[in-house]
Amino acid sequence: MSKNSIESSVYKIMQDIIVSTAYEIVDVEYVKEGPFKYLKVYIDKPEGITVDDCSEISHILSKKLDELDFISEQYFLEVSSPGLERPFKTESDYMENINEKVEVKLYKPLDGKKVITGILLEKQENNIMIDSENQIITIELKDISKINRTIEDF
Known part of the structure; x- marks a missing residue:
């Protein structure tokens, strides 16, 4: 099997x-x-x-x-438990983390970066929108190797 x-x-x-x-x-x-x-x-x-x-x-x-x-x-x-910083697998993982800080790892660089950190603004059918350093970035879901919420140190 x-x-x-x-x-x-x-x-x-x-x-x-x-x-x-x-x-x-x-x-x-x-x-x-x-x-x-x-x-x-x-x-x-x-x-x-x-x-x-x-x-x-x-x-x-x-x-x-x-x-x-x-x-x-x-x-x-x-x-x-998958832990606090578990990778997003389902639609609800994305929806529950709107307006949260996330880390997105990409298969190939986007604007020279393979890792983008920012606030998850929106999840659409084929992409997400992230606010990274006051710049709105649209990322295709097919280009994401891993996305997860990041927990900030206090």
């Missing part, structure tokens, strides 16, 4: 697990780190994620994965 089909299958399983809860699936990754494979599931909920939340979902998901047994190789399951 390919990496993408494992990730999409686990995502669907997670949707069934959390259907009547306050949890949200942020991302699913199946990655190799050193000699080991990891199935990483990132969850969130409005009031934030606790260690107990991660443990509960991990237990339920692990049991379901053992039942279905579609991952043939050995792996470690990790269920965690």
Whole structure:
């Protein structure tokens, strides 16, 4: 089974697990780190994620994965919070961060920059608008390798 089909299958399983809860699936990754494979599931909920939340979902998901047994190789399951500076994956990630400071990493430079930091002003179907140093910049979504909210030090 390919990496993408494992990730999409686990995502669907997670949707069934959390259907009547306050949890949200942020991302699913199946990655190799050193000699080991990891199935990483990132969850969130409005009031934030606790260690107990991660443990509960991990237990339920692990049991379901053992039942279905579609991952043939050995792996470690990790269920965690995506963190405060998580990458935007969904439309709601963008919408919830309008007027917040974000960092945008690009596949190729735009005006000589591959990283742009500024205030997310707007999200449209195919692009975003950022106020970076009092300059409004429009960035195509297809050109973004990663975007996330940045937390400023006080």
